Amino acid sequence: MASLTPVPADTAAASAPVVSVRAASKYYGAVHAVEGVDLDVGRGELFGLIGHNGAGKSTLFKLMLGLIPLTAGEIRIAGAAVTGGGFRAVRRRIGYLPENVVLYDNLTGLETLQFFARLKGVPARDCPSALERVGLADATGRRVREYSKGMRQRLGFAQALLGQPQILFLDEPTSGLDPEAIRDFYAILRDLRNQGVTMILSSHILAEIQERVDRLAIMSAGRIQAIGTVQALREQIDLPLWFDIRLAPADIDRVRAALVHLPITGMEAHSDRLAVQCQREAKMQVLETLARLDGMVLDLHVREPSLEDVFFGFSD
Amino acid sequence: MEFRQIATLAGKEFWDRIRNRWVLAVALVFTVFALVIAYFGGAQQGAVGFRSIEFTIASLVSLVIYLIPLIALILGFDAIVGERERGSLDLLLSMPLTRFELLLGKYLGLAAALAFSTVAGFGLVAVVLAPNLELSALYHYFGFMLSSVLLGMAFLSLAVMVSVFATDRTRASGMAIALWFFFVLVFDLLLLGALVVTGGRYGGEIFPYLLLANPADVFRILNIFALDDVRTLYGLATVFPRALAEPWLLGLVMLAWIAAPLGIATWRFRK
Known part of the structure; x- marks a missing residue:
């Protein structure tokens, strides 16, 4: 649609x-x-x-x-x-x-x-x-x-x-x-x-x-x-957003190390990908860091907060 | 006021009653009852067969005075509250029409269905009886039919008023039954009781006017005073002044009984 x-x-x-x-x-x-x-x-x-x-x-x-x-x-x-x-x-x-x-x-x-x-x-x-x-x-x-x-x-x-x-x-x-x-x-x-x-x-x-x-x-x-x-x-409402980063399993630890010093608010490691949460103002910083990790990032998906998140942020 | 809107609403109510055979069923009830009363009404006296129009009308009045108010109240009690409960009232009110037009359209459609049943049901009997009747008898029978229609309109007006005041259908049906009990069963007993308790010393003069406060009584007076033979059968003739028993005057009272509840319903509906 x-x-x-x-x-x-x-x-x-x-x-x-x-x-x-x-x-x-x-x-x-x-x-x-x-x-x-x-x-x-x-x-x-x-x-x-x-x-x-x-x-x-x-x-x-x-x-x-x-x-x-x-x-x-x-x-x-x-x-x-x-x-x-x-x-x-x-x-x-x-x-x-x-x-x-x-x-x-x-x-x-x-x-x-x-x-x-x-x-x-x-x-x-x-x-x-x-x-x-x-x-x-x-x-x-x-x-x-x-x-x-x-x-x-x-x-x-x-x-x-x-x-x-x-x-x-x-x-x-x-x-x-x-x-x-x-x-x-x-x-x-x-x-x-x-x-x-x-x-x-x-x-x-x-x-x-x-x-x-x-x-x-x-x-x-x-x-x-x-x-x-x-x-x-x-x-x-300034809700955090998520990066879904697909990586070769061998690269996960190196990417993780590159990101830890950034102002991120959460990180989850999986076998072939990394999920990273950060506030909107840190979004570009994370992207730039990922861009410098030449060739390691196989795929990238940015998840904006859904309206559900926004909605519960306002009505709670 | 836009008559097209009123006619649309009235037409829907009327055709709904034609289609679900409500009109047919009620007309049949009237026909069967009227024929049974006309031919077997004298069975207790050991005679079977048509006796006289006076006797037939007097018997029909006693029946109709119970039946028509009940039918009218059942017909109209959910006119508005039913729409409210199913959620279609908001939709109707969002249309370019006023609340009065909505109420009037519904009322007129239901009234047309009831009037049609009444005239068709009793009219069929008139056709059957016609060979036995003189013109004056037919005239009286016509008066009976007209007053029956008016009685139905008055109680339908009360029913529509109930349907505006009630918050749900269950309450509306309770209020409708209560009105029926009050006007058809309790009202006369109360008046009579009051007369007896006071030994007739007080209120004797206002008693006839109090009878006008009940459309069922107005209907009774309209019919029995028109028939000389019947008047004496009822004790009412001795307490009800002849001057008040003018058909046109009683007809006006009946019209007031149609207009007043509708007026109150409109006032309430607008709030």
Whole structure:
């Protein structure tokens, strides 16, 4: 999967943001489901919201869609306050896929889409192509009760795509999808992104999202703990990285001796390779040292900290 | 207000009930009960066969007053809470429609299904009985059908209100059953008890008005006061002033019973 060209955070926020969240809070009695969230998402940006279950992602989605009232703060979508009367017109340009949505068992896939198309004011003739787009062309006439979990999720996605929305809110969109379907799903998101569609999606599967979003926010306990590009987050938390160095077994001790005096934070010797851990600022020093060990290094692989590492760094 | 949205929601509710044969089942229940009552209602008196429209309507009223509120409450109790529980309510609310439109669309669709069942079920009986009936009798029977529809609408409105207030389906069903017990079984007993305890010294004048506080009683009064022969069968005629028994007035009270719970539901739903 090719990674997307990241949109720098400051560029996204500089032009008028499509989604603008200011000091948004939502309390349920003593429970602070969302607490002081600030967020700007620019046009055509693919934005990821990451967090454990119960971190406040779904509540934030509902706030951004005006489904529940804010306790404090303000949210604007395409310039309109989500709690205001002008938001109805904006809703026509929004697609939403709720988390764990259960659609109507007694309707067929096509009837389900036609129902939502009428509510959105979208021509019914658009429905078959939306089903085709998510790979349900063969199941249009089948009742939803016969659909698998993945098919239901795809139907929900087709619903969100109705009427060529300019803003998409996708809450855990890939839950229940197999790897192939996840790949297809992100291919559609890439197409949409190229058309300038703004997308916010949430997930708790970090590996899946990290190479695919422009920017992401890490949510924990109702707050945004960190926000930025994947690379910026990695640098911000300054987690160590790993070198995997493949060597001839005879060379291991010599390479080890060459590296010990460097500011490395860990080393593991194996039969034909060496794993070396160091902080980012020592990265070039290690590389230069390895380069001087003429011909000994057979192969080299640098492992950046994964988003999981970053995530646990922020949410712990 | 956008009527297309309301019609879309109402259409879905209505066709769901047609497709799962709910409408057919309820219409059949009404038809069978009405025919049995019309032909065998006098069996206790040793006679079998159709007697008179007054007798038939009076018997049907006693049946319908239990049955229709129950059917309407079962039909509507999960209208909103059911969507909430399956997670589709958020999706519906994210559509370009207001909460009032959502509520009204659901209500109208369910109301159409119930009204269709009622009219089809009892209407079929009217067709069967028609050869035995004079025009005035048919007129009374039509009035009975119309008031039955209104009774269903009123209790459906209460059901939809319950579906907005309840946090889950189980609670909603409990609240719906409680409403049925209160309006159909307990309310009259309470009034009667109050009259007897006070020896009729207090509240005698407001008693008829209190009856209007129960849509089931409004339905009863609507039907029995229209039939001269039946009025005397019920003790109610002695305590209920003739002036209050105007069909148009009672019809308005019924409409208020449809509008008020829906209004409260809308207020609550918006919060």
